[in-house]
Amino acid sequence: MTTMYVRVGGGPAIKQVVDQLYTWILSDEQLSPYFEHVTVESLKRHMAALLAQVLGGPAEYGGRDLGAAHASLDITPEHYTRVVDLALASLFLAHAPREVVAAVEETLDAVQPQIVAA
Numbered sequence: 001m002t003t004m005y006v007r008v009g010g011g012p013a014i015k016q017v018v019d020q021l022y023t024w025i026l027s028d029e030q031l032s033p034y035f036e037h038v039t040v041e042s043l044k045r046h047m048a049a050l051l052a053q054v055l056g057g058p059a060e061y062g063g064r065d066l067g068a069a070h071a072s073l074d075i076t077p078e079h080y081t082r083v084v085d086l087a088l089a090s091l092f093l094a095h096a097p098r099e100v101v102a103a104v105e106e107t108l109d110a111v112q113p114q115i116v117a118a
């Protein structure tokens with residue numbers, strides 16, 4: 001079976017999606033403050049590895065557990081939704097098939113409680 005990782009265009013497509021996502025996040029005045037003291041290059045690497053893994057590509061994610069990574073950030077539901085919308089938009093922009101976009105949306109809905117502050 002062709003994985004979603006292959007259908008989306010593999011590593012190069014995922015890099016494009018993640019680059020676009022962080023370009024938008026870092027130029028968004030509501031979202032950029034969260035990233036002020038973060039090394040964005042390593043964040044992008046982790047995000048790309050995680051996305052590849054979720055889509056059935058190589059399982060090489062070596063970052064922290066999502067709950068631990070976001071625990072001290074106080075992320076609101078509104079800011080979470082904003083990031084999800086930008087992520088889905090950047091997938092569409094990279095011509096990802098809609099069923100891939102739908103699967104990513106489902107995954108992001110499922111991990112929301114780990115990332116948004118209680």
Ligand code: HEM
Pocket residue numbers: 031034035038042043046047050062063064065066069070073075079080081083084087108115
């Ligand atoms: C939409 C789902 C999200 C996913 C899948 C995700 C994924 C990740 C990953 C993989 C890391 C790296 C963990 C590590 O390096 O060990 C990370 C870190 C981070 N995320 Fe997210 N994230 C999401 C949403 C958000 C949102 C909504 C915000 C803020 C608006 C945010 C802000 C951050 C920040 C600031 C870090 C760096 C934390 C640090 O280095 O201490 N994330 N995220």
